[in-house]
Amino acid sequence: MSKTPLLDEPETLVVTAQHRGVGVDIALRWNADMYSESLLGFANGVHTPQGGTHVDGLKSAIMRVLNAHGRTSGKLKEKSPNLPGDFLREGLVAIVSVRLQEAEFEGQTKNRLGNPEVRSIVSEVVTEALNEVCVRRPKALAAILDKAMAAAKAAEAAKAARELVRRKTVLGSSVLPGKLADCSSNDPKQSEVFIVEGDSAGGSAKQGRARETQAILPLRGKILNVEKADDAAMYGNTEIQALITALGLGVKGEEQSGAELASQLRYHRIIIMTDADVDGAHIRTLLLTFFYRYKRALIDEGYVYIAYPPLYKVRHRSKLHYCYSETELAQLKGQLKGTLTTQRFKGLGEMMPAELWSTTMDPGRRMLKQVTAEDAAEADRLLSVLMGNAIGPRKAFITEHADLIDWSLIDL
Numbered sequence: 098m099s100k101t102p103l104l105d106e107p108e109t110l111v112v113t114a115q116h117r118g119v120g121v122d123i124a125l126r127w128n129a130d131m132y133s134e135s136l137l138g139f140a141n142g143v144h145t146p147q148g149g150t151h152v153d154g155l156k157s158a159i160m161r162v163l164n165a166h167g168r169t170s171g172k173l174k175e176k177s178p179n180l181p182g183d184f185l186r187e188g189l190v191a192i193v194s195v196r197l198q199e200a201e202f203e204g205q206t207k208n209r210l211g212n213p214e215v216r217s218i219v220s221e222v223v224t225e226a227l228n229e230v231c232v233r234r235p236k237a238l239a240a241i242l243d244k245a246m247a248a249a250k251a252a253e254a255a256k257a258a259r260e261l262v263r264r265k266t267v268l269g270s271s272v273l274p275g276k277l278a279d280c281s282s283n284d285p286k287q288s289e290v291f292i293v294e295g296d297s298a299g300g301s302a303k304q305g306r307a308r309e310t311q312a313i314l315p316l317r318g319k320i321l322n323v324e325k326a327d328d329a330a331m332y333g334n335t336e337i338q339a340l341i342t343a344l345g346l347g348v349k350g351e352e353q354s355g356a357e358l359a360s361q362l363r364y365h366r367i368i369i370m371t372d373a374d375v376d377g378a379h380i381r382t383l384l385l386t387f388f389y390r391y392k393r394a395l396i397d398e399g400y401v402y403i404a405y406p407p408l409y410k411v412r413h414r415s416k417l418h419y420c421y422s423e424t425e426l427a428q429l430k431g432q433l434k435g436t437l438t439t440q441r442f443k444g445l446g447e448m449m450p451a452e453l454w455s456t457t458m459d460p461g462r463r464m465l466k467q468v469t470a471e472d473a474a475e476a477d478r479l480l481s482v483l484m485g486n487a488i489g490p491r492k493a494f495i496t497e498h499a500d501l502i503d504w505s506l507i508d509l
Contacts (some may be wrong), residue, residue, distance in 0.1 A: 112226040119215060120196035121222045123155070127241050131188040132248075132327055133390065139194040140202075140210045149203070149210025151195045154219030156182050159189075162224055163241065166231040172242045184248040185241070193219060251327040274339040278303045278313040285359070289366035290314055290344065291404065291458065294380050297446025302370070305450030306458060312364065314343050319376075320383050323390055337387070349391050358394050367395065368465065370404035370457065372444040373421075382476045389473035401468040406445055406457040412438040419456050421464065 112123040138145040138152045145152070160182040167173035167180065195215055203211040231238045273279060276299070282288050290312040293299050299315030306313060321334040328349065331337050340346070345363040347353075359365070369384050371377035381403065388395050395401050407419035409426050413433045420426040430437060442448060448456070457463055 110226065110230055112222060114222045116218050116222055117214070118198070119218045121151075121219055122192075122194040122196075123219075123223060123226070124192045125223075125227075126190050127237075127244070128188045128190065129240070129244065131190075134183075134186040134189045135191070136186075136189070137192045138210065139192070140200045141196055142194075143200070143207070145202075145208055145210050147209040150212055150214075150216040151193050151210050151219050154216040155191060155193045155223055156186070157216070158220040158223035158227060160185055162227045162231065163238070163245070166228075166238055167242050170235065170238065170242075172239065172246075180242070180245050180249060184245040184252070187248045188244055195219065248327070251329045274314070274343050276315050276339065277343045278306075280306075280312040281309050285362055285365045288312065288364045289368055290364040291368045291370045292316060292340070292384065293370050293445060294318070294372065294377065295444075295446065298370075298372070298444060301446055301448055301450050301453045302458070305452075305454035307454075311458065312343075314339065316340075316380070319380050320387060322383060323387050331391075340387070341391075346392050346395075353394065355394070355398055358392075358398060362395075362400065365400055366402055367400050368402045368404050370406065370445065373406050373408045373442065374444070377444075385468065385473050385476035388468075389470075389477050393470070393473070396468050396470055396473045399467055401473075403466045403468060404457050405464040405466070406442065406448070406453070408442060410440045410442065410452075412440075 109124055109126040112121070114121045136148065136152055136155070138148050140149070140151065160179070163185050164173065164179040168175060173180070195210070195218075197212065197215065199212075201211045203209040278299075280288050280290075287310050289310060291302055291306070292314050293302050294316055295318070296315055299313055302313045302315075316336050316339070320336045320340070321331060323331060326334075331349075343363070344367060345361050347361055353361070367388075369381050371380045385401075388401055405421055407421050408423070409420040411418040411420060411426070411429055411433075413435065418429055418433075420429055426439070445453060445457075455462060
């Protein structure tokens with residue numbers, strides 16, 4: 098996936114070195130239109146998803162070198178504190194791979210490299226390469242520092258909002274969003290919340306739900322596209338605030354164990370229930386991307402689900418049938434004889450409360466898909482391509498999939 102690089106040509110800094118018996122391969126690239134970092138670590142070809150000493154060495158070198166050159170260049174004042182590594186790595190995509198004779202992994206899952214000597218080896222390799230880039234390419238250095246300082250400024254602007262969220266959700270005493278129709282149960286394990294689009298769908302869902310265990314949170318239209326928003330804009334958004342407060346998400350970036358997250362959440366099933374159309378799919382993608390970037394543990398721990406409302410209602414004589422796809426409808430038409438009356442639902446608001454309950458919300462009959470990390474990552478990737486600032490990937494995606502478009506579903 099292409100991004101707009103902050104480094105001028107060549108876009109990516111690539112380093113290959115053999116240092117103190119350890120082979121090191123590094124690739125670094127800062128992107129102007131990303132607000133997060135993506136760091137991948139490998140040891141002897143094995144992916145280390147939880148990082149380790151090789152990733153720690155990379156991080157420490159980046160922070161030390163960029164702050165030092167920031168002061169030398171005059172971007173940072175001598176008495177100013179160092180820019181934190183999180184801000185300096187904003188927009189960074191990096192791969193660090195090490196080859197060593199005996200790799201030591203931490204824990205039974207071996208997801209984190211533990212060799213202590215690797216930290217200083219990787220740090221020395223990155224320091225030498227990055228020092229050269231900073232000296233030879235001052236414009237690239239300035240662009241990275243400007244982005245980091247903008248991130249620091251945005252973080253200050255968002256601090257008050259984050260503290261407000263902390264008071265509301267973590268310390269626990271604020272009024273829940275007025276649009277939330279809460280359930281009567283106080284047990285998160287037994288409680289679930291349906292996130293729906295608009296007051297019309299919310300009205301049907303509120304009337305049709307099981308009030309003891311099911312809550313309804315209507316959203317007004319499409320939520321903020323977090324692909325293009327920094328933390329300040331995100332915390333200031335009304336719909337995002339409603340989600341954070343109603344669900345009990347806490348503050349972005351807080352490290353929590355599974356037990357801590359479970360005790361903080363107000364519902365242990367968060368169900369996205371959007372219309373079965375293009376707009377509904379768009380809102381679902383925005384929500385998945387928000388959860389993935391704001392609190393990925395929600396997805397990793399299995400708290401997020403997608404509801405599947407029917408697309409069609411078919412009346413055959415005195416019986417009603419519901420179809421959840423075009424394929425189901427075609428199969429049903431082939432099975433039933435006689436006159437059929439078919440209604441396509443344009444939205445959840447068109448369904449009667451009892452109908453929405455029986456087809457989509459009743460735990461005994463509904464269809465739910467538990468969202469996986471792969472689902473959310475794909476939604477995040479798709480949002481980046483279709484709604485990011487980079488035009489090239491979007492054009493390529495549209496060209497590649499043009500033959501799959503159903504023009505009858507598009508408003509011209």
